[in-house]
Amino acid sequence: MAITIKTLGAGILRPVPSGALANANVPRELVLYAAPRPGEFGAVATRAALVTAMRFYNLNPTAQVQMHLRYVPYDVEKPFSFRKRRHILPVDMKLEPRQLMVDTTPLVLEPGDGLLGYAFTPNWINYVISGIERDV
Amino acid sequence: MSVRFRVFASGRLAEQNQVNRFYPLFDPVPVGKSYVVNAMRFVNTQPTPVSFSIALGRGNSTFTIFPDMKDLTLGACQCAIEDRELTLGPGEVLQARAELPNLIDFVISGIERDA
Numbered sequence: 001m002a003i004t005i006k007t008l009g010a011g012i013l014r015p016v017p018s019g020a021l022a023n024a025n026v027p028r029e030l031v032l033y034a035a036p037r038p039g040e041f042g043a044v045a046t047r048a049a050l051v052t053a054m055r056f057y058n059l060n061p062t063a064q065v066q067m068h069l070r071y072v073p074y075d076v077e078k079p080f081s082f083r084k085r086r087h088i089l090p091v092d093m094k095l096e097p098r099q100l101m102v103d104t105t106p107l108v109l110e111p112g113d114g115l116l117g118y119a120f121t122p123n124w125i126n127y128v129i130s131g132i133e134r135d136v
Numbered sequence: 137m138s139v140r141f142r143v144f145a146s147g148r149l150a151e152q153n154q155v156n157r158f159y160p161l162f163d164p165v166p167v168g169k170s171y172v173v174n175a176m177r178f179v180n181t182q183p184t185p186v187s188f189s190i191a192l193g194r195g196n197s198t199f200t201i202f203p204d205m206k207d208l209t210l211g212a213c214q215c216a217i218e219d220r221e222l223t224l225g226p227g228e229v230l231q232a233r234a235e236l237p238n239l240i241d242f243v244i245s246g247i248e249r250d251a
Contacts, residue, residue: 105175
């Protein structure tokens, strides 16, 4: 039963281009991390994940940036863009200029579950998601 | 001894209009298993305050063990997190009561293992 300690996701919050992952009814949220499940986002393994820390940093030196973070459970019956999304941080949370927000509450993701992020002003919030992946 | 990372429940409180009464958030822990709940997140998705409660259910009884989450009013767009671990044995379950339906997103996750 392999366990891997790793950076689950890192990058900068920006809207995804319209297309495969976009749905007219929801914001164009970026997939920050998805626990591997074959057929989902190109994964070949089946693994669950334990997110141990999530960091969001507003790089903007002068302006606050609003963001939100949602959990989307895997649903075999629905394509990704139609799965129900659940907020896991305050809705439309504001990060002040140069503010770092760290969430160390553990969060489990089962295979195929994902985390979606969205910044109302793109390309200012850096994120790093740390944790553990484990074979199922 | 099998151990699994689990999301025990996610959704919206009182989604099926179970307003102002306790109802189970997931199926009771099966015989031969035990759960370690290591995080519960509740987020008010609306711009109006709403209150809710969380309790432990065992059989037909409901036990208030989360004083911080008893009739807790979440302000507009606010979030409540309980990250003190809780173990659940066979037949036990977490229950919720919300004063208004379909407003509070929640995710409850942890570890399932053989008892």
